[in-house]
Amino acid sequence: MRESLPRSVLRVAALVRHDLRLHRADLTPLVTMTVMPLLIMAFVRPLYLSSLSTRYGTPPDGVPFTGAELAVPGVAVIFSFFLAADVGYGVFREHGWRTWDRLRTGPARPFEVLAGRAVVPLLVLLVQLTLLFTVGGLLFGLRVRGSYAAIAAVGVCLALCLVAFGFVLVALCRTVMQLNVFSNVAALLFAGLGGTLAPVEQLPGWVQALAHVTPTYWAMRGFTGAVLDGDGLGGAVLPCLVLLAIAAVLTVAGLNRFRFDDRKVSWS
Amino acid sequence: MTESVHDTPSAIAGSQSCVGRGGGVALDLVGVTKSYGDVHALRGVDLRIPPGRITALLGENGAGKTTLMSLVAGLQRPDAGRIAVTGHDVADAPGAARRALGFAPQELGVYPTLTVRQNLMFCAELAGLRRGAARDRTAETAEPLALTELLDRRAGELSGGQQRRLHVAMALVHRPAVLLLDEATAGVDVRTRTALLDLVRGLAADGVAVCYSTHYLAEVESLDAHVAVLDGGRVIAHDTLSALVDRHARGALELTFHGPVPEDLDLPWPTRPTEDGLRVLADRPHEAAARLLELLGPTSALSGLRVVRPDLEAVFLELTGRRYRDEGSPADA
Ligand SMILES: Nc1ncnc2c1ncn2[C@@H]1O[C@H](COP(=O)(O)OP(=O)(O)OP(=O)(O)O)[C@@H](O)[C@H]1O
Numbered sequence: 299m300r301e302s303l304p305r306s307v308l309r310v311a312a313l314v315r316h317d318l319r320l321h322r323a324d325l326t327p328l329v330t331m332t333v334m335p336l337l338i339m340a341f342v343r344p345l346y347l348s349s350l351s352t353r354y355g356t357p358p359d360g361v362p363f364t365g366a367e368l369a370v371p372g373v374a375v376i377f378s379f380f381l382a383a384d385v386g387y388g389v390f391r392e393h394g395w396r397t398w399d400r401l402r403t404g405p406a407r408p409f410e411v412l413a414g415r416a417v418v419p420l421l422v423l424l425v426q427l428t429l430l431f432t433v434g435g436l437l438f439g440l441r442v443r444g445s446y447a448a449i450a451a452v453g454v455c456l457a458l459c460l461v462a463f464g465f466v467l468v469a470l471c472r473t474v475m476q477l478n479v480f481s482n483v484a485a486l487l488f489a490g491l492g493g494t495l496a497p498v499e500q501l502p503g504w505v506q507a508l509a510h511v512t513p514t515y516w517a518m519r520g521f522t523g524a525v526l527d528g529d530g531l532g533g534a535v536l537p538c539l540v541l542l543a544i545a546a547v548l549t550v551a552g553l554n555r556f557r558f559d560d561r562k563v564s565w566s
Numbered sequence: 567m568t569e570s571v572h573d574t575p576s577a578i579a580g581s582q583s584c585v586g587r588g589g590g591v592a593l594d595l596v597g598v599t600k601s602y603g604d605v606h607a608l609r610g611v612d613l614r615i616p617p618g619r620i621t622a623l624l625g626e627n628g629a630g631k632t633t634l635m636s637l638v639a640g641l642q643r644p645d646a647g648r649i650a651v652t653g654h655d656v657a658d659a660p661g662a663a664r665r666a667l668g669f670a671p672q673e674l675g676v677y678p679t680l681t682v683r684q685n686l687m688f689c690a691e692l693a694g695l696r697r698g699a700a701r702d703r704t705a706e707t708a709e710p711l712a713l714t715e716l717l718d719r720r721a722g723e724l725s726g727g728q729q730r731r732l733h734v735a736m737a738l739v740h741r742p743a744v745l746l747l748d749e750a751t752a753g754v755d756v757r758t759r760t761a762l763l764d765l766v767r768g769l770a771a772d773g774v775a776v777c778y779s780t781h782y783l784a785e786v787e788s789l790d791a792h793v794a795v796l797d798g799g800r801v802i803a804h805d806t807l808s809a810l811v812d813r814h815a816r817g818a819l820e821l822t823f824h825g826p827v828p829e830d831l832d833l834p835w836p837t838r839p840t841e842d843g844l845r846v847l848a849d850r851p852h853e854a855a856a857r858l859l860e861l862l863g864p865t866s867a868l869s870g871l872r873v874v875r876p877d878l879e880a881v882f883l884e885l886t887g888r889r890y891r892d893e894g895s896p897a898d899a
């Protein structure tokens with residue numbers, strides 16, 4: 299007896315609402331990961347400004363750079379990575395509360411449990427990116443020379459990548475400390491590789507080669523294309539496709555490795 | 567409860583699921599075996615529970631009760647044997663089997679940051695109830711477990727016994743056909759225990775098949791349940807409580823003395839030495855007690871006399887040779 303789709307959708311919806319309630323009980327991570335980067339944008343904007351002047355000379359349209367052209371997307375990309383582990387913490391939390399086994403023995407199918415667990419972390423990332431671009435943009439004078447839609451499209455694809463990356467992390471990690479360490483190290487590593495800290499062209503050759511397979515690089519390329527180079531939606535197609543491809547590979551890898559009966563503990 | 571239906575092994579053969587396939591069997595285990603390395607947790611367990619029956623799983627720590635339930639719930643796979651829930655094979659049709667099942671594990675599992683209501687609503691909605699229906703069901707489930715007053719409290723702020731009630735309620739809210747309760751009354755007060763037992767009886771009367779593990783023999787007696795005694799991973803007895811008592815339990819008197827047991831005792835009943843005295847086997851222990859006191863006279867060295875009614879404890883003793891201690895601390899073999 300195959301089950302009808304609507305029932306499956308109802309269960310996923312129930313899981314999503316549930317996850318929303320759980321997130322609402324602790325908004326500190328989202329708030330911190332939004333406020334902190336706004337502060338950091340203020341520190342680093344002068345650095346990015348000098349880097350912009352050396353790279354571009356004078357702006358093509360004559361309007362002076364503010365530094366926000368790199369500071370806003372760069373810092374947003376770095377800090378979005380810090381929320382990638384959110385989906386993983388959700389799974390560890392359920393293990394800690396011993397509700398994971400309840401979910402496993404409940405009416406939802408494994409696939410539905412995972413789908414239901416992915417939606418809110420995705421929304422959290424979208425909220426964070428939106429706030430960073432709008433508030434950061436207003437505070438630091440971000441002038442978008444190209445298409446806002448392109449920025450939104452790249453942001454959605456980046457968020458998908460990060461949730462998938464979170465799944466890979468939780469599939470691999472046995473303890474919450476491992477998840478914590480791996481996600482933070484990954485955030486810094488990808489930040490460097492993707493050109494959010496220093497322009498990719500200034501990195502050593504072999505690092506530049508690596509950079510081309512990181513989601514951060516493609517996100518930065520998509521964002522700066524729209525912000526600096528005046529790209530329209532068309533310019534975002536390639537970065538978006540690459541980001542989606544990375545998300546797909548990560549999803550397959552995560553699903554392949556994820557075991558519902560793996561023991562997940564807070565401490566070893 | 568038509569026993570004849572249960573004798574057909576086809577009851578679990580139906581891996582193609584469809585409700586009612588199980589005929590008269592709600593929960594059916596055949597030859598279920600599970601080992602963890604060298605530990606044989608279950609060795610060829612057969613167990614059938616028809617709708618409306620409460621079966622108490624009895625056994626000392628490590629007897630295999632939790633293992634049995636987690637296999638039924640699909641948390642682990644058996645090494646051998648078949649398990650079917652309302653006719654749905656747990657291995658072949660796990661989704662259908664899970665949907666017919668309610669499981670309150672031995673260890674508490676509630677969402678501490680959510681309110682009691684949110685915990686219950688989540689379980690109800692996950693089972694496919696729409697919001698309004700889920701709200702009604704939440705209220706209905708909370709009532710008999712005395713959770714109504716607590717609905718808007720956070721689960722993490724409840725006492726242990728209150729959390730235990732919520733934990734059980736979460737297994738019930740979708741009205742499963744088969745209910746697994748693993749030590750549902752561990753650590754609760756008398757009132758909660760009575761409420762839980764009443765609830766279980768009520769559910770059984772409504773046709774729910776209940777598998778109930780406990781260390782409290784008195785609970786089993788008050789539920790008038792069927793009893794499956796697990797010992798070392800085997801079901802060593804399975805019958806109604808009264809049948810087990812009739813078959814296995816003899817009444818007895820347990821005597822202790824100041825000093826060693828007098829050698830010149832000549833009693834008209836069979837006796838067995840115990841650790842600290844003498845066990846007198848007598849079918850009507852109360853009558854025997856009166857006669858024994860008469861026979862010994864007022865000057866005997868008797869220091870203690872305990873009447874052992876023919877009850878579940880006596881059954882356990884007879885079957886395993888060990889005394890069953892409440893609170894799950896088994897006597898040493
Ligand atoms: N995950 C596991 N790994 C290894 N051995 C296990 C595991 N789970 C249970 N066992 C062993 O299997 C046996 C049965 O355990 P189980 O938990 O089923 O007993 P139980 O009857 O529920 O006991 P209790 O009354 O203490 O809850 C025990 O010897 C136990 O040590």
Ligand SMILES: [Mg+2]
Binds near residue numbers: 672
């Ligand atoms: Mg147990």
